[in-house]
Amino acid sequence: MITPGTGARTRDDVVAAAGRLFAQRGFHGTSMRDIGDELGMLGSSLYSHVDGKNQLLVEVISKGAALFGQVVVDATAAGGSAEEQLRNLVTGHVRVVVGHLDEARTFLNEARFLPPDDRKRIIAMRDDYQSAYRAVIAAGVAEDSFAPDLDPAVTAIFILSVLNAMIRWYRPCGRRSAVEIADQMCAFIANGLHRSDQR
Amino acid sequence: MITPGTGARTRDDVVAAAGRLFAQRGFHGTSMRDIGDELGMLGSSLYSHVDGKNQLLVEVISKGAALFGQVVVDATAAGGSAEEQLRNLVTGHVRVVVGHLDEARTFLNEARFLPPDDRKRIIAMRDDYQSAYRAVIAAGVAEDSFAPDLDPAVTAIFILSVLNAMIRWYRPCGRRSAVEIADQMCAFIANGLHRSDQR
DNA sequence: CCTACCGATCGGTAGG
DNA sequence: CCTACCGATCGGTAGG
Numbered sequence: 001m002i003t004p005g006t007g008a009r010t011r012d013d014v015v016a017a018a019g020r021l022f023a024q025r026g027f028h029g030t031s032m033r034d035i036g037d038e039l040g041m042l043g044s045s046l047y048s049h050v051d052g053k054n055q056l057l058v059e060v061i062s063k064g065a066a067l068f069g070q071v072v073v074d075a076t077a078a079g080g081s082a083e084e085q086l087r088n089l090v091t092g093h094v095r096v097v098v099g100h101l102d103e104a105r106t107f108l109n110e111a112r113f114l115p116p117d118d119r120k121r122i123i124a125m126r127d128d129y130q131s132a133y134r135a136v137i138a139a140g141v142a143e144d145s146f147a148p149d150l151d152p153a154v155t156a157i158f159i160l161s162v163l164n165a166m167i168r169w170y171r172p173c174g175r176r177s178a179v180e181i182a183d184q185m186c187a188f189i190a191n192g193l194h195r196s197d198q199r
Numbered sequence: 200m201i202t203p204g205t206g207a208r209t210r211d212d213v214v215a216a217a218g219r220l221f222a223q224r225g226f227h228g229t230s231m232r233d234i235g236d237e238l239g240m241l242g243s244s245l246y247s248h249v250d251g252k253n254q255l256l257v258e259v260i261s262k263g264a265a266l267f268g269q270v271v272v273d274a275t276a277a278g279g280s281a282e283e284q285l286r287n288l289v290t291g292h293v294r295v296v297v298g299h300l301d302e303a304r305t306f307l308n309e310a311r312f313l314p315p316d317d318r319k320r321i322i323a324m325r326d327d328y329q330s331a332y333r334a335v336i337a338a339g340v341a342e343d344s345f346a347p348d349l350d351p352a353v354t355a356i357f358i359l360s361v362l363n364a365m366i367r368w369y370r371p372c373g374r375r376s377a378v379e380i381a382d383q384m385c386a387f388i389a390n391g392l393h394r395s396d397q398r
Numbered sequence: 399c400c401t402a403c404c405g406a407t408c409g410g411t412a413g414g
Numbered sequence: 415c416c417t418a419c420c421g422a423t424c425g426g427t428a429g430g
Contacts, residue, residue: 161365
């Protein structure tokens with residue numbers, strides 16, 4: 001929320017406000033007038049900053065996709081064992097959700113409403129993200145760190161299920177830090193209910 | 200999809216068509232005219248079957264909530280060890296998603312758009328669902344089947360994350376049966392990446 | 399960034 | 415279930 005009547009906004013303010021509302025009410029549940037209200041201006045005034053509502057969706061989601069993509073780049077560059085790389089991937093993912101909840105939620109919930117070409121681009125980025133998990137799982141199996149009978153594709157989906165669900169339950173007022181959340185997730189992912197004592 | 204022009208529809212047809220479209224395009228992305236098209240009639244004709252669009256959302260989601268609620272009743276009635284009960288809960292959940300994908304997706308994605316009173320009721324049902332998982336996890340810890348340091352509340356969220364994400368990746372054309380999917384999920388939930396060999 | 403406005407579409411109703 | 419329609423709201427534009 002922004003104090004109304006404090007004058008001109010930047011284009012970034014408009015995109016951020018759109019992200020907030022798209023995350024809360026969904027793309028189709030948000031009108032240009034709603035976004036204007038959030039910024040203390042009229043809906044029609046937004047058109048001096050952006051081309052249209054679809055462009056706002058593309059920008060919010062592209063920002064989310066870029067943040068998650070950067071996590072893969074950083075985690076890969078850091079190197080280490082498969083277990084270490086997986087921990088870096090998970091921690092990076094949690095940090096993005098904690099630090100950019102609106103973009104993460106819009107990215108994961110509203111991508112289906114993107115214009116066709118953008119949707120294809122974003123889905124391809126999501127596939128790449130999943131591939132990074134498949135690769136690190138396969139590496140861990142090869143290193144004998146993970147169980148030999150793991151199916152990397154299925155396991156990647158299950159791990160990403162735990163990570164992606166965070167946009168559903170995470171609240172910024174929560175007391176746990178990103179690292180604490182990531183540690184709990186890693187412990188569950190590593191050992192499930194038969195958790196060993198590597199805390 | 201229903202062949203157009205085959206005459207009168209029942210109220211259940213209308214609710215089912217609404218569920219299909221709400222699941223696909225979201226509540227706010229679906230118009231009454233869209234639902235009419237799906238049934239080969241006008242949007243205005245729907246009002247001889249239902250009171251309005253909100254009522255359709257309430258009915259679709261209530262149906263989904265009831266299906267998931269029944270899984271808890273059945274799994275609890277079946278008894279058995281905590282591990283057996285958990286397996287029954289997971290299998291029941293997967294069966295609901297496989298058999299009623301539209302209602303499950305609408306239930307999990309669109310509940311926030313419910314009228315306030317209905318939303319509270321549905322959220323309470325979701326909380327009860329989560330409680331069933333917390334209880335069976337706590338029982339498993341008490342029975343010494345699960346690791347002693349498990350946090351039932353956190354673990355329930357992680358398990359339900361894997362289950363709920365199914366509405367995102369499951370496609371009816373997939374080759375795996377509900378039981379096969381449930382088995383893979385149970386294996387991951389039980390042992391994570393360090394999966395032991397209880398397949 | 400506002401004023402003033404556009405055509406299209408929305409959820410919904412009256413009457414048959 | 416259709417015809418014919420309602421007021422409200424939608425995304426967006428022209429001009430300043």
